[in-house]
Amino acid sequence: MSQTSTVTPVSSTTNFSTGDPSAVSLQLRFAQLQMSLAETAKQGALDYMDEIEKIQAEQQEVAGYLNECRQAQADAKSTGKPTAMSPECKAYMDAHGLAYDKTGGIMTHTADEWEVAITSLKAQQDQLGTNTQQLMVYIQDFMGQYNSYLQGANSAVQQSNQTLAELARLR
Numbered sequence: 001m002s003q004t005s006t007v008t009p010v011s012s013t014t015n016f017s018t019g020d021p022s023a024v025s026l027q028l029r030f031a032q033l034q035m036s037l038a039e040t041a042k043q044g045a046l047d048y049m050d051e052i053e054k055i056q057a058e059q060q061e062v063a064g065y066l067n068e069c070r071q072a073q074a075d076a077k078s079t080g081k082p083t084a085m086s087p088e089c090k091a092y093m094d095a096h097g098l099a100y101d102k103t104g105g106i107m108t109h110t111a112d113e114w115e116v117a118i119t120s121l122k123a124q125q126d127q128l129g130t131n132t133q134q135l136m137v138y139i140q141d142f143m144g145q146y147n148s149y150l151q152g153a154n155s156a157v158q159q160s161n162q163t164l165a166e167l168a169r170l171r
C-alpha cells in the first residue's frame with residue numbers, strides 16, 4: 001500500500017467534504033483544518049488592528065481639541081476675556097456627550113469655564129487609550145491562537161511525512 005501526497009497552501013475557503021477522502025491522509029486533513037483555523041485567527045487580529053487604527057485617529061483628533069481648548073484657556077487667562085470654542089470642537093463634544101460650559105448658550109468661555117471642556121476631553125482621551133489596550137489584549141489572544149494552529153498544522157505535516165517515509169522503507 002503506497003500513499004503519496006503533496007502539501008499545498010490551503011485557503012480559508014477549502015471544502016473538506018469534497019473529493020476522495022481516501023486520497024488525503026488524516027494528518028493532512030488535520031493540517032488543512034489547522035491552517036483554516038489559523039487564517040480565521042489571523043483575520044480576527046487584523047480586524048482588531050483596523051479598529052485600533054480608527055481609535056488612534058480619534059485620539060489624535062481629541063489631542064488636537066485638547067490643545068485647542070488649553071490654548072483658548074491660556075488666552076482667556078492672559079486677556080481676562082472669554083474665548084470661543086471652535087464649531088468642530090463643539091460638534092465633536094456634542095456627538096460624544098462630553099461636558100462643556102453651556103451657560104447663556106454662548107460658545108465663549110472664561111479660563112475657569114474652559115476647565116470643564118478640558119477635563120471632559122482628558123477623560124475621553126483616557127477612555128480611548130483604555131479601549132486600545134483592551135483591543136491589543138484581544139490581538140495577542142488571536143496571535144496565540146494563530147501560532148498554536150500553525151504549530152498544529154506543521155506537526156501534522158511532519159507526522160504525515162514520517163508515516164510516508166516509514167511506509168516507503170517497508171516496501
